[in-house]
Amino acid sequence: xxxxxxxxxxxxxxxxxxxxxxxxxxxxxxxxxxxxxxxxxxxxxxxxxxxxxxxxxxxxxxxxxxxxxxxxxxxxxxxxxxxxxxxxxxxxxxxxxxxxxxxxxxxxxxxxxxxxxxxxxxxxxxxxxxxxxxxxxxxxxxxxxxxxxxxxxxx
Amino acid sequence: xxxxxxxxxxxxxxxxxxxxxxxxxxxxxxxxxxxxxxxxxxxxxxxxxxxxxxxxxxxxxxxxxxxxxxxxxxxxxxxxxxxxxxxxxxxxxxxxxxxxxxxxxxxxxxxxxxxxxxxxxxxxxxxxxxxxxxxxxxxxxxxxxxxxxxxxxxx
Numbered sequence: 001x002x003x004x005x006x007x008x009x010x011x012x013x014x015x016x017x018x019x020x021x022x023x024x025x026x027x028x029x030x031x032x033x034x035x036x037x038x039x040x041x042x043x044x045x046x047x048x049x050x051x052x053x054x055x056x057x058x059x060x061x062x063x064x065x066x067x068x069x070x071x072x073x074x075x076x077x078x079x080x081x082x083x084x085x086x087x088x089x090x091x092x093x094x095x096x097x098x099x100x101x102x103x104x105x106x107x108x109x110x111x112x113x114x115x116x117x118x119x120x121x122x123x124x125x126x127x128x129x130x131x132x133x134x135x136x137x138x139x140x141x142x143x144x145x146x147x148x149x150x151x152x153x154x155x
Numbered sequence: 156x157x158x159x160x161x162x163x164x165x166x167x168x169x170x171x172x173x174x175x176x177x178x179x180x181x182x183x184x185x186x187x188x189x190x191x192x193x194x195x196x197x198x199x200x201x202x203x204x205x206x207x208x209x210x211x212x213x214x215x216x217x218x219x220x221x222x223x224x225x226x227x228x229x230x231x232x233x234x235x236x237x238x239x240x241x242x243x244x245x246x247x248x249x250x251x252x253x254x255x256x257x258x259x260x261x262x263x264x265x266x267x268x269x270x271x272x273x274x275x276x277x278x279x280x281x282x283x284x285x286x287x288x289x290x291x292x293x294x295x296x297x298x299x300x301x302x303x304x305x306x307x308x309x310x
Binding site: 042043046047048049054057058061062065066067068069081082083085086087089090091113114115120123124155 | 197198201202203204209212213216217220221222223224236237238240241242244245246268269270275278279310
């Protein structure tokens with residue numbers, strides 16, 4: 001796990017925040033190369049499914065021309081919701097590394113589905129590697145930026 | 156709940172099967188009008204997130220020009236997986252009506268995430284209405300068509 005990839009996920013999240021999106025970003029890495037780099041695009045695309053991880057998976061599938069993302073690692077600024085976790089599961093991604101968690105998102109007003117990634121991994125029988133709290137402070141700061149904007153569009 | 160909408164979901168699933176897709180379809184209805192009608196498009200679009208319910212939600216968001224699908228009902232030929240359930244949750248859809256279930260999908264070779272919609276509703280605190288087993292035989296038949304094609308692309 002490399003800081004430079006989470007730094008990139010934080011950078012793309014800030015690009016999203018500057019464009020009126022919500023504070024979530026993700027980067028997918030394969031063989032030490034970024035194959036997707038996206039922020040939440042729910043508002044700009046009018047697509048409630050366009051969470052950062054989902055848009056990253058779509059982009060990685062497109063860039064690698066496959067639905068099988070075995071060998072990939074996803075860096076997410078926040079713990080993936082069950083929609084995003086399940087997308088990661090179906091994509092056969094090897095590893096999730098995230099920074100902030102569901103509680104941080106809730107503090108910023110997001111109405112989270114409270115099923116942790118740890119539980120989802122156990123329930124799915126998936127062998128996903130999971131690293132929590134990676135650069136947690138820097139990732140949590142993204143929620144502070146969002147809250148300071150007084151943005152109530154918590155999707 | 157009206158049979159004509161599930162009949163439409165079954166019809167669009169058959170269109171997908173004829174085009175090499177897997178046996179899942181969904182229709183979203185608002186005010187007695189179909190606002191989305193799609194089948195699984197994972198293979199045709201090389202997008203592992205393109206399950207029938209997710210593509211239907213994207214289409215409904217686009218057609219209604221909103222991320223808020225309150226007042227909508229989704230008819231799905233099979234019990235939504237946790238990715239699709241969570242997308243339905245985020246979209247504020249009022250009601251899920253499904254035909255076949257996770258066990259039917261498993262019998263056809265699909266590797267399901269075994270968390271039922273009933274449990275997900277309880278865990279999410281969502282007030283979604285849920286109807287199971289609606290036209291179950293007709294929906295289960297779609298898996299038989301898939302199996303008879305000897306198609307192993309179970310995504």
